[in-house]
Amino acid sequence: MSPEPPEAQADSASDPSQRGPRTDAGEPWVESDGAAAAGERARDEDDEEDGASMATPARPGLGKAEPTPFDSEQLEQILESLIFVSDAPISAQQLANATRTPVADLRAPLDHLLERYAGRGVELQRVAGGYQFRTPEQTASFVRAFLAPKPVRLSRAQLEVLAIVAYRQPITRPEIDDVRGVDSGSALRLLADRELVKTLGRKDDPGRPLLYGTTRAFLELFGLASLRDLPTLKEFSELSEESRQIFERRMGEPIDLAAVERDVAEAEALAEAEAEARAAAEARAIADAEDDAEAAEVEAAQRADEGDDAGDDAGNTPPEDERP
Secondary structure, rough: OOOOHHHHHHHHHHHHHHHHOOOOOOOEEOOOHHHHHHHHHHHHHHHHHHHHHOOOOOOOOOOOOOOOOOOHHHHHHHHHHHHOOOOOEEEEHHHHHHHHHHHHHHHHHHHHHHHHHHOOOOOEEEEEEEEEOOHHHHHHHHHHHOOOOOOOOOOHHHHHHHHHHHHHHHHEHHHHHHOOOOOOOOHHHHHHHHHEEEEEEEOOOOOOOEEEEOOOOHHHHOOOOOOHHHOHHHHHOOOOHHHHHHHHHHOOOOOOOOHHHHHHHHHHHHHHHHHHHHHHHHHHHHHHHEEEEEEEHHHHHHHHHHHHHHHHHHHOOOHHHHHO
C-alpha cells in the first residue's frame, strides 16, 4: 500500500473525528494548547454540574410537583386505582400529592374517567369535594337488598319454644317442656346461641332452675318496640282456628302482655340484686381473708421477736461454776 500524500495526513490529523489514541506512526496523539484548554474548561463545567446535583438531591414529595413522568394513559390508570381503593372521596390535591403531578395536569384524565364511567353500574362521581366510585340511584334498591342481613331461619321447634318464652317469660325449661310435651333443651340452646333468648336469673324453687326470657335482638328481629307490642293470638291471621285453639290450650289462660313485661322486669331486677349481693359477699370474703393473713403475719412476727429475746437472755446467763 502506497503512503498517503502529506495533505491527506494533515487533514486526518486536524479532523477530530479521525483522531485516536495513537497515530499511524505509533506515536501518542498530543493535543494542541488550545484544544487542551477547551477540554479542561468542559471538564470543569461537568464537575460543577455533578457537584450541584450531588449537593441538592431530588427529594420526592417536597417542593413543587415535577412534570408528569408518565404518559396520559398511565396517569389515568393510576388515578383510577387510587380512587378505587380509597374508602372516602379523594380530592384532586390528594391525587396530585400521590402522583407528584400538578393538579392542572389531572383535570383531563379525571374528566375522561368521569365520562367513561357515566351511565354504568358503577359511576365515578364528584362527592364532598372529591372523587368516589358509587352505584347509581337506578340500582340502589338492588344493592341494598343484596347487602341486607340474611333472614334468620328458625325450625318449627325453635319457633314454638321462642313463642312460649316470649308470651310466658320469665319461664323455666321444665315449664317449657310441660307446655310442648317434649324436651326443649336443644331448641333453647340454639335460640340462646342466636341471642334471641337469655337467662334472667333463677326461680326460687327446689333446684333453683334458670329463668329464660327474650332479648333486645328478639324485639329488633320482629320489629317490636317492647313486649307489649307482641301480637295477640287473634292477630295471627295465618293460624287456622284449630291451630289457635291448640296453642291457647298449651299456653293456658289468656296472655296479659303488660303482666309479662312486669314479670320480666322483676326477674331482671332480682337477678341483678342477687348478682350484686354475690359480688359484695365475695368482696367481704376476700377482705376477711386478707385481714386473717395480716393478723397471722403479725402474730408470727411477735413470736419471732419473743424467741430472739429469750435467746438473748440465755446468752447473758453465766455458767453454773461462775455463779456466786
